[in-house]
Amino acid sequence: MAKIEELKKLSTQVRRDIVRMVHAVNSGHPGGSLGCVEYFVALYGEVMKHNPQNFTMDGKNEDLFFLSNGHISPVYYSVLAHSGYFPVKELNTFRKINTRLQGHPTTHDGLPGVRIASGSLGQGMSVAIGAALTKKLNGDNHTVYSLHGDGELQEGQIWEATLYAAANKVDNYIATVDYNGRQIDGDVDKILSLGNLKAKFEAFGWTVLENHEGNNLESVITSFNTAKTYLGKGKPIMVIMKTEMGQGVDYMMGTHKWHGSAPNDEQLKKALDQLPVTLGDY
Amino acid sequence: MKKYTFTEKKDTRSGFGAGLSELGKINPDVVALCADLTGSLKMDAFQKEHPERFFQVGIAEANMMGIAAGLTIGGKIPFTGTFANFSTGRVYDQIRQSIAYSEKNVKICASHAGLTLGEDGATHQILEDIGLMKMLPHMVVVNPCDYNQTKAATLAIAKHEGPVYLRFGRPAVPNFTETNGTFEIGKAVMLNEGTDVTIIATGHLVWKAIEAGEKLAGKGISAEIINIHTIKPLDNEAILKSVRKTRCVVTAEEHQMNGGLGDSVAQLLSRHLPTPQEFVAVNDSFGESGTPDELMTKYGLDSINIVQAVELVMKRK
Numbered sequence: 001m002a003k004i005e006e007l008k009k010l011s012t013q014v015r016r017d018i019v020r021m022v023h024a025v026n027s028g029h030p031g032g033s034l035g036c037v038e039y040f041v042a043l044y045g046e047v048m049k050h051n052p053q054n055f056t057m058d059g060k061n062e063d064l065f066f067l068s069n070g071h072i073s074p075v076y077y078s079v080l081a082h083s084g085y086f087p088v089k090e091l092n093t094f095r096k097i098n099t100r101l102q103g104h105p106t107t108h109d110g111l112p113g114v115r116i117a118s119g120s121l122g123q124g125m126s127v128a129i130g131a132a133l134t135k136k137l138n139g140d141n142h143t144v145y146s147l148h149g150d151g152e153l154q155e156g157q158i159w160e161a162t163l164y165a166a167a168n169k170v171d172n173y174i175a176t177v178d179y180n181g182r183q184i185d186g187d188v189d190k191i192l193s194l195g196n197l198k199a200k201f202e203a204f205g206w207t208v209l210e211n212h213e214g215n216n217l218e219s220v221i222t223s224f225n226t227a228k229t230y231l232g233k234g235k236p237i238m239v240i241m242k243t244e245m246g247q248g249v250d251y252m253m254g255t256h257k258w259h260g261s262a263p264n265d266e267q268l269k270k271a272l273d274q275l276p277v278t279l280g281d282y
Numbered sequence: 283m284k285k286y287t288f289t290e291k292k293d294t295r296s297g298f299g300a301g302l303s304e305l306g307k308i309n310p311d312v313v314a315l316c317a318d319l320t321g322s323l324k325m326d327a328f329q330k331e332h333p334e335r336f337f338q339v340g341i342a343e344a345n346m347m348g349i350a351a352g353l354t355i356g357g358k359i360p361f362t363g364t365f366a367n368f369s370t371g372r373v374y375d376q377i378r379q380s381i382a383y384s385e386k387n388v389k390i391c392a393s394h395a396g397l398t399l400g401e402d403g404a405t406h407q408i409l410e411d412i413g414l415m416k417m418l419p420h421m422v423v424v425n426p427c428d429y430n431q432t433k434a435a436t437l438a439i440a441k442h443e444g445p446v447y448l449r450f451g452r453p454a455v456p457n458f459t460e461t462n463g464t465f466e467i468g469k470a471v472m473l474n475e476g477t478d479v480t481i482i483a484t485g486h487l488v489w490k491a492i493e494a495g496e497k498l499a500g501k502g503i504s505a506e507i508i509n510i511h512t513i514k515p516l517d518n519e520a521i522l523k524s525v526r527k528t529r530c531v532v533t534a535e536e537h538q539m540n541g542g543l544g545d546s547v548a549q550l551l552s553r554h555l556p557t558p559q560e561f562v563a564v565n566d567s568f569g570e571s572g573t574p575d576e577l578m579t580k581y582g583l584d585s586i587n588i589v590q591a592v593e594l595v596m597k598r599k
Contacts, residue, residue: 058356066352107384115355117384120375126345127380129353130360137313138356143514157376160345168337 001277007045007217009278010082011037015248016281017078017091018269020117022262025095028103031258032149033075035180035243040079042220043145047228055112063142064131066116066123067151069178070104071260077101082159082279083112091282093166101202122155125175129165132173142229144173151183156191159204165236166205174227174237175192178214182256197240207235214243283499284474286492288458292429294450295393299324301436302361302391303437306332307347309359309440312320313582316363317343317351322452323393325361343368347376351386359440360388366395366449367408370415381416381445384403389439390415394452395425397564397581398486407569413541415447415448416514423514424447425543426489426533429457431511434465449485451536453574456489468512470520476506480524480531484510484543487534487562487583494588503592512545514595519549525557530599532591533563558598560591563573 014037022028029053044050048063065075074094081088089153093099100111104119106250116127128146135142152158165173175199181188188194201208207230213219222239227237245259249271292304305312306328314328316339329336339346343364350360362369369392370377381388392411399407416423424439424446426432432450439446446467476496483491488509495505506524510517525531531551533544544561552559564581578584 061355061575062571064355088501115380116351116386119378123344123348123376126348126376127352127355129345130349131355132351132358133351134353137358146451157344157348160340160342161348164339164342164345164349167340 003046003216004203004257006114007041010045011041011217012275013039013277013279014075014082016272016275016277018074019186019249019268019275020281021074021078021091021094021264023079023268024092026262027095028074028262029071029254029260030262031182031245032069032072032178032180034249034252035245035247036072036075036147036178036245037243038215038220039147039176039178039241040075042217042224044079044083044222047224048145049142053115055085057115059115059139060138061142064144065113066124066131066144066146066163067105067118067123068146069152070118073101073105075104075105080113086111088282121149122157123154125158125161126134127260128168128175129161132170135172143228146175148177149183149212150179150181150188150194151178151191153177153194159224162201162204162206163216169234170236171234174231176239176241178243180243181243182257182259186256195217201276206234207233207237208241209237211239211241214241215247283495283568286458286473288456290457291454291456293452294426294429294432295322295452296324297426297429297432298391298393298450301433303327303331305437305440306335308522309356311359312361312440313337313353313358313359314363315339315343315346316370317346319364319596322365323365323391335542337482339584343373343529346378348380350388351380351384352510354386354388361387361391361514363391363393365406366392370411370447374414378418379383382421385420386445387443389446391448393450395449396451396486396571397577397583398451398453398536400452400574400577401571402570404568409536409538409564409569410541411449412513412535412537412543413545416546421446421514422512424467424512425447425485426447426511427509428455430459430461430463431465434463435511438465451486455486458489465511468515468517470508470517470533471511474505474507476504476528478504478528479596480508480528481485481509481520481534481588481592482508482531482543482547483534484513486536490583490585491534491588493585494592497585497589498592503596505592510513510543513546516546516550517558521547521550521554521586522555525551525555530558530595532562532588532595536589537563539563541563558595560595562587563592
């Protein structure tokens, strides 16, 4: 359990990084980032076999991750940095001129860890499927992961990809939906309801797992481990992961208002008071 | 006027199919994707010869572009195939973000471009694709003129690292370039040296330019004819060298006047060598149903239109 405790400390530090990053440039997306901390910490700290010190675009003989909802770049960047892909102090450049840490992730500036640009929603599942197909062609028995927002599922391309992955038995692939129920304009149910999401993916032919505790690190790791037992069985795998937008900062929880807004100085202090320094600030 | 002959008419899409089949044999990293138009794109041979490297994605072009981007991660060289309309306008954002901005080595291969798609009409006759694609940073845009050149271009783009848009068409047109000729991306092909006017043509308009050159020779006008098979990067040196000599230019393309080859040439000349220019292109209009020949006549893309444009531009020197 020593490692779990370390990963929990990392989770708290990542949350500090997120609110400090968006505060520093008065822009960015803290809500979804805070909600997906456990997902990223589990994936990069425990689940994936990956090579942060020797990043290659081709990523042969390692697991791959694709972030489809690119606006939650703060959590992605923080976890990549703490995993060793690039110096943690570079988080200080987020969204600033000449940075590799663009508002939305990109390969364009050579940031290690990023293999596709994302931001315009709905594209990451197709990309992940392509990467999974190449792994099969290459005889590379590693897994491809992707993360999607629930609001993002309103994009039609997602359903093209969902159909394709099942029809073509893309079974070296574990997708996850960040099911926080909120998007910019309000509750997903009010904007454009997804209906019974589990039934939808099952009807498309996927293996679907649900995790109702997406902000519980042990639970997220258990979900990944369960999902892995379905690899290679002829179906793509979807984890519907219930999270809380803004998790860890009380005033950012229970609302969609912090989807894409940065805290001011006073709000930052209030947030950091709830998130003690664990590994040191960048 | 140099004499050009051909033994048969062939469709450029078949040149693509032949090139792709050959690539399949010589390059194990080449993979192909198609959105339910395998027969129309002439991708059947590759599909039959390399079923494990062929991905039928169904009528889902956005997904096809994303999958193609992903396939590059791990070293594959994906060739996507569908009509030009569905290869560009329908999937512009996918190409922009997942392929162009992400610097993925995807070859976007687009058939049935322009009016010569014919009877299906304007919904399928894209005339904006060159403009859309050339605006994307670092996208290479190739529009070969006949079967042999399309086959050669297909082989050549596999060796280029980075995204490429390869545009070709449906109808059988004179196949006059060299069999198994070389194809150098970004290198203009001088078809006829002349002194009075430079005609710069791309795609199906190249043969029309040759026909126009013969008509002009009969009128005592010496036309220099350049085949620009690569619209981006444009062969600036070849164009400037020719125009310095002739001091007037006609561009010819099966595309909107806005955003096409003519625009690229005008931009080059306005910066380096301001020169009278006339444009043979579709003038701010959609197409319609009809035979390819009827459409090329109605929309002013025939050899006679090039002749008229030459006579007009020479008066402006």
